[in-house]
Every structure is written in structure tokens, then in C-alpha cells.
């Protein structure tokens with residue numbers, strides 16, 4: 017087990033602009049930290065630098081109190097789990113699990129014991145003599161996890177391990193990874209571009225944007241108090257409505273928000289359908305409905321304000337709302353988010 021520390025880590029690929037622009041992070045012993053952000057923001061680069069698969073242009077990374085900047089991946093006592101499983105096709109599951117340990121001259125009895133334990137934990141005991149091609153995607157993913165577990169490393173690094181699986185299996189495996197990580201208590205860094213996966217897995221989340229940290233916090237902290245408009249729209253689905261105050265098209269009670277923000281944000285789930293013309297909430301707006309989307313237990317209503325700004329809100333169940341309807345929606349002061357023109361949160 018180990019704490020991982022990043023101190024002002026930077027990366028410039030040769031001939032490219034700076035990709036990681038000074039990232040500092042303390043990852044606690046046993047913590048599951050998720051790096052999330054849009055494509056190209058530098059998640060994989062950061063993870064690969066922790067793994068030692070990519071050099072660091074400047075700054076310092078330490079694992080378990082040991083500076084690892086110049087150590088080979090094999091010397092860092094970490095195990096990586098990738099999306100493409102990286103299993104050897106000609107070897108059985110047992111041989112795949114044993115491979116990394118044999119290379120490290122682990123005694124045969126220890127290898128057998130660790131494989132037995134990992135196979136039981138992952139419920140893959142009955143597949144040990146099979147080849148990877150005789151397994152389903154989910155089973156292969158478990159074997160990939162098994163290869164990491166038998167090493168008993170001080171940290172796991174996950175690089176989008178579930179992105180090759182179908183939606184249902186992805187949810188199952190994500191629950192399993194969380195359970196395993198808890199049970200083993202191994203410090204883990206997990207990269208994904210899927211905000212839902214990030215929210216459900218993470219002890220803490222790091223939102224990266226353009227090689228910089230936008231915000232670090234627990235999923236609930238990021239959801240309730242996004243530090244920037246970027247985080248506000250990245251976390252949550254459908255994403256938060258952001259209204260340009262200078263454009264208007266909505267009513268705000270004078271005491272609803274302190275100061276003079278440039279942007280007001282409201283989550284779709286915090287907007288309530290009101291009696292037409294109501295104005296007793298901190299925020300109210302008249303909406304012309306453009307489209308209604310039924311998604312299982314609730315519907316998303318998409319529309320526009322008088323200013324032309326887009327708005328989306330959620331209603332439970334199958335809705336009678338139809339395209340062309342004129343409605344009034346509102347929100348309480350506690351559910352409003354305010355941002356400066358720079359995108360930074362106010363208050």
C-alpha cells in the first residue's frame with residue numbers, strides 16, 4: 017500500500033505544446049482516485065507518467081514515499097489494467113496469471129497460492145485451464161484484473177479498463193472493481209472519460225481540462241459545488257443549464273444570488289414545473305417546449321427561453337408535456353450556481 021504524490025508535474029511531448037501543465041496531487045493510501053476529462057485533456061499521459069511508461073518533463077512523482085521519476089515501470093511496484101486486457105492468447109488463464117510472478121522469480125508455491133486466492137476473489141476458478149479466446153469479454157476483464165492482483169502491488173493504475181465492454185457489463189464490472197478495490201485496500205488511480213463511471217467509482221475525482229486540474233473533490237462535492245462552469249457542465253447528465261445574465265430571459269429575485277455573476281447555473285433535476293406565471297421562486301423562467309424525451313422512469317424536456325437560450329429540465333414518469341407548450345419552471349436559491357465571466361464559481 018502506498019501514498020502517491022505528484023508535485024508540479026509537467027509534460028511536453030517533443031515537437032508539441034505542453035500537454036500536462038503543472039499538476040500537483042496527493043493520493044491517499046488506499047484511495048480510489050479517478051482522473052476524468054474530455055478526450056485529449058491528458059489523462060492517459062498523466063497515468064502513464066505515474067506508471068513510468070512516459071517520461072516527466074519536470075516535477076516529481078513519488079510512490080510510497082520514494083521518488084520514482086527515473087525508475088523503470090518494473091521498479092515502481094505498480095500494476096496496470098488496460099482496456100485491451102493485454103492477455104497472452106496462447107497461454108491458459110492460469111499461465112497468464114502466473115506469468116508476471118514467474119518473471120520475478122516468485123517461488124512456485126507462492127504463485128499457486130496467490131492464483132488460488134485471486135481466482136476465488138474474482139470467481140474465475142472454473143476458467144483457469146481455458147485460453148482467453150474461450151472467455152467472454154467480462155471474464156477476460158476479470159483475468160486482466162487477476163494479473164494485477166496476484167502481483168500484490170502497492171498501487172493499481174487503470175486506463176479506461178471497461179471501455180471495450182457493452183453497457184450492461186460495464187456497470188457490473190464497475191461495481192466489481194469498486195468492491196475489489198475496497199476489499200484489497202490498494203491505492204488506485206483510474207482514468208475514464210465517462211463522467212458516470214467516474215462519479216460512481218471515485219473516492220475523489222480529478223477533473224482535468226487542457227492538461228490542468230479544474231477541480232479535485234468527492235463526487236458529491238463536485239456535483240453540489242462545481243468550481244467552474246467547465247466542471248458544472250462536465251459532471252451531471254443532462255448537464256447543468258447555464259444562463260448568460262446579460263441576455264436575460266428569466267427572472268431572478270434580487271436576493272437570490274450575492275454579487276453580480278455573469279452566469280447563473282441550474283441543474284435540470286433542480287428545475288420544478290410551476291403554475292403558469294408563478295414568480296415566488298428565487299429563479300423562474302417561461303419555456304417554449306422544443307422536444308420531450310422519455311428515458312425510462314423520467315422524461316427530459318428541452319426548450320428555449322424568451323432570450324432564445326436553451327434549457328433542459330427533468331420530470332418524473334411519462335410526461336403530458338408536448339412540443340410547442342408554454343410552461344413556467346423555477347428553482348430555489350439553494351439550487352442556483354453563480355459564476356464569473358472567467359468561469360470561476362462565485363461564493
Ligand SMILES: Nc1ncnc2c1ncn2[C@@H]1O[C@H](COP(=O)(O)OP(=O)(O)OP(=O)(O)O)[C@@H](O)[C@H]1O
Nearest residue numbers: 029030032035054055056057058059060061062209
Ligand atoms: N506520444 C505523443 N506525442 C505527441 N503528442 C502526444 C503523444 N501522446 C499524446 N499526445 C497528445 O497529448 C494530449 C493528451 O493526450 P492523452 O492521451 O493523455 O489524452 P487523454 O485525456 O487520455 O485522451 P483520450 O480520452 O482521448 O484517451 C493530446 O493532445 C495528444 O494528442
